[in-house]
Amino acid sequence: MYRFVLSSIFFVWISTVNAAPDPVLSQTLQQKQQELAALTKKVDAAAAVLADEQANLARHAEGLEEATQSLVDAEREMKAKLLAAETNPDETAMRESVLASIRYNRFEARVKRYTGRKEESEQSVAAAEQVYQNLAKQQKDLEFVISELSSKRDELASKKVAASTNVQAAQSVSAPAKAAEVVTPVAAKTEAPKAKVSIEDAAGVGTWPYLSNASEQDIRYARTYIAELEADKAKGEIDSAPLAEVELVAKNSFGKSDMDYLGDDLYMLTKKVRAGSQRFALFNKDYWHTIPEADDQAEYVFIFDVSSLSKPELFLFKKSLIAQ
Template sequence: MPSPRYIRFLLISLFTTFALLSHASAAQSLDDIQIARKKVEDALSQHDERLAYLVDRLERTQAEINEAQRDVTEQETALEEAIAKAELEPGDVSARSATLASIRYNRSAAKLERLQERQDSATDEIASIKAHQIELRQQRTQLISQAQKLKAAEAARAANPAPAAISAPIAAPAATIDIAPPAAPKAPASWPSTEDESPDSVAFAKQTLSRLAAQPQGEAPLNNVRLNHNRGRGTENFNYLGNNLYRVDMKLEGGMWGFKIYNQTFWMSVPKAMADQDFVLIYDVSGKAKLHVFRASLLN
């Protein structure tokens, strides 16, 4: 009896990581650096928690695989014996025994296959998380270096204050006309996120989705847009909304998620307070591809 063929589905490798944080060089002050570094530390902490869970899962899965392999061997031996007996003693009883032995063997083989797929999935996710951790640690190093440079520059300015300027004779003040400064332009509204659930963002999402639902979708710029992620197997299919926007709804656990669409991976974090809720994922290809993720309950 030939051994069963175990089909292993490997998670798609993460070729590129969409920036979770702004590049370290974008920080202009110590406060900016502190905020960016906290985000990096939070992401690393979430990765550590997920890795601890996955390592424990791998150990438990390996123990189950060992037991399943023994069971497959036993069922294979029993099947061979049942087939041999059916050939020597043809009849309904021996044929039924061989059939039952075949069913038990197939069940054992299928269980072993599922366990090995689970093992492969956890192994691949561990690899992708470790790759992202390397990038995050590099960002942290850049932020620390930039903070040290800013502190050194401030210390140098404090040690060498600029000479006091010689005051010029004060002329009589000229008559002035008070002109009200122009109002600062309001930042354009955008999609909400796990970090921004402001009324303006929520209103933007509701209005945009309502407008798209009331108009023809038109021809989609991309066909068969699929989503893979680092939390398991399977593929989610996006629905085209129109105006270069795609949507899919998912329930998300807490922690770090890596969503892969084509060759881009978008990393984002789901806070524990939002864990196990339904989320809306909007894939925007109107310019540089973006993925907007927010709680579905905001639309209610």
């Protein structure tokens, strides 16, 4: 009887130990979650800076376009006034030709001014965009690490609970028959539940490539993800499109073009692009990107993600990156 009581006390102690979470793992997970919170603030701040720079660029681009048109009109007027003054050199004609020349010079200076501002804004947008993309990638990588740590913690906790249950079962069976014998518990094999595998899981963890830059993981992610969705679409296994029509506007590259629904809240378009900083417009939102000089006339893949209609995202990358 005395030994049976001791055995029961041992079972209570071992159950408590097994149920406790791994302190090192929990501390690491907590630290990573704090890092993610701080990094998320940086991503939001970088996104705000990028939006401001894009707004400045749009304003300067619009100002340059208006100033250029005004310069064309002023040049036409100046030539007409100068010709009139040469044909009939009276005081009125001479005065009008001088005023027309002054207006032309003023608009020419305005075009130069807006050109300089636009070039500076393009550099600022490119720098802000690079900062944002780097931080966003760090954020996704850290989210993956946290997910892995959480899964590991839950897995260890499940194993410890299972071990405690096996100890209890062994104690209950052996105690009445052999009160003096201490039974060593043997953990039974438990089959892990099969989780549903999504297309993204099949593709592996990664992010979309950006312009001409991509890691092997990102290339594999994009290639597999697109291939799976296209295969499902070919078999007619595609969800309904959240938006009836999606038109991508790229004035500096290809004008306007409709995007095809790929499935999984993604729209896709493949088009040749021109090099340089330019605006890609979707609905009422502008996305500014700088296409490298080496990619002039290269085919680019555009992915429009509307999984969040309030915060849609546009991804673009060189098609040859994912070529088999």
